[in-house]
Amino acid sequence: MSSSFNCERLKPELEKFIQAGEASTEFSVHLNYCESCRKAVDEAFTRQARAFEALAQEIQKQKT
Numbered sequence: 676m677s678s679s680f681n682c683e684r685l686k687p688e689l690e691k692f693i694q695a696g697e698a699s700t701e702f703s704v705h706l707n708y709c710e711s712c713r714k715a716v717d718e719a720f721t722r723q724a725r726a727f728e729a730l731a732q733e734i735q736k737q738k739t
Contacts, residue, residue, distance in 0.1 A: 682709060688705075693720070
């Protein structure tokens with residue numbers, strides 16, 4: 676499977692996966708073969724985790 680064939684067409688699926696964690700079978704299969712899409716997902720999840728950590732730290736500060 677060529678990643679360039681599906682990447683642009685599946686961009687809405689990528690965004691849906693990042694936002695909601697939901698993926699179609701087609702996108703899941705594509706993700707197995709497309710390194711650039713996997714990197715995009717990893718980077719997005721890393722940013723989300725950092726945002727949650729910052730929020731947790733802010734909440735902890737307010738408790739003290």
